[in-house]
Amino acid sequence: MAIENKNPLEQQNSPDRNGSGGSNGDGNNASTRRRNKPRRDGKGSNTKTNNPTTAQSSHSKTRRGGKGAGKDSQTLATQATDPNLTTGDAADDAAAQAEGGIKAIGNQRIIPFMKIEKPMAILSLLMVIGSIIAIAVNGLNLGLDFTGGVSADVRYEQSVEQVDVVNALADNGFDDAVVQYLGTSQELLIRLPPQSDNVDGLNTSLTKALTLADNSVEISNVNIIGSQVGSEVYLNSVMSLALALACMLGYVALRFQFKLSLGAVMSLFHDAVVTIGVFALFGFPFDLTVLAAILALIGYSLNDTIVVYDRIRENFRRVRGITPRQTIDLSLTETLRRTIMTISTVLLVVLAMLFLGGDGLYWFSVALFIGLIAGTYSSTYIASSIPLRMGLSRDDFVVKVKPEFEEEIVTFNDPKMFE
Secondary structure (H helix, E strand, O other): OOOOOOOHHHHHHOOOOOOOOOOOOOOOOOOOOOOOOOOOOOOOOOOOOOOHHHHHHHHHHHOOOOOHHHHHHHHHHHHHHOOOOOHHHHHHHHHHHHOOOOOOOOOOOOOOHHHHHHHHHHHHHHHHHHHHHHHHHOOOEEOHHHHOEEEEEEEEOOOOOHHHHHHHHHHOOOOOOEEEEEOEEEEEEEEEOOOOOOHHHHHHHHHHHHOEOOEOEEEEEEEEEOHHHHHHHHHHHHHHHHHHHHHHHHHHHHHOOHHHHHHHHHHHHHHHHHHHHHHHHHOOEEOHHHHHHHHHHHHHHHHHHHHHHHHHHHHHHHOOOOOHHHHHHHHHHHOHHHHHHHHHHHHHHHHHHHHHOOOOOHHHHHHHHHHHHHHHHHHHOHHHHHHHHOOOOHHHOOOOOOOOOOOOOOOOOOHHHHO
16 A cells, blocks of 8 residues: 655644644645744744745844844845855955945936046037137236236215216226225225326325215325236236145045046136136136135135045945946936035025125126036036046055965074084
8 A cells, every 4th residue: 555645734734743733624824834842953943935035035024123134235235236246245345334334226326427528528628728728818807906006095975886986087087997895885995007196196186086076085095006016916826826726636635545636636727727718718807806716716616526526435435336437427426416506505695796796796706607617517527537537446445454464484594504
């Protein structure tokens, strides 16, 4: 008589050795039934899960309360995005865990900024070359701060409009006058081109020219600025720009990496040259207020670039399985919202100064407006494109730890050897 082998499920429904349990007769809940006692080896439940999906979910549930659950899920997501990830990356993964975990980018949308890298590089090169040509051919329309001239502090008895003062000076032979308020609408600063008269003659001529109907004027101070002083101011301005760029180069090189520092300085140079080139091309007046705007622009543009560089460094350390170009695209995508919000709020202030700030802040606002557009563009492409072309990779940011123990070869001479 043939012995019939029992089904494993039926064996599970059979009574235990201690006499407890057994089949319920229908066998419908046989697969969901679990033993109450542990296995003989004491390692836990006797239940086996053949479905890998169920096993993975149960494993993640058991570790949900601990810190390892988040890291395991991030690791699985990273492995899903990178099928070529092998056990050889264990050391890199450990370093990433130390930095806060591996970043998963499986379902994240990345904007391909670097896809149009070459056209943007050509456009930037043409803009820089055109600006240099405009500066060399047309020159800058330097203000009185650089060329010298006459400066006078004036106080009226009643409030006065800047346009009325300029027209009054032009009617008396003082052309190209620059009039600015000094705190109130009664106190003004007047700047004139170099004059042939001495201080006493200028004081008398200006008092006669500035006197308006039913509004007396008092000139408190008249200064004559020579051309030599203006040349020194011009030279110091150029040196201040060069020193600012050199300091930025050293800061970014120490804070991040030399490849990134070169890209940051080139982007800052691009912003300054393009802004000055627009002033030279259209003949806008270039004075100390415009120079202050360019220096402020360098600081703003560097701040925007540092934010992008910090995210690039973070993603190079934490993201696996993508190329350096994709890493930069990911970093630019993650900082895009911050860039849009920052440039929008700053532009609102600049436009307010441009239309409501008066003549004293007009060219300052124009320089900032031009520089902000160029700075946002350069932080996205120039500052990120140049390091990528120089071979920026993950090895530039990973700290290489020296081994604790190094093998040393020790040699000694036996004194008995030569006997």
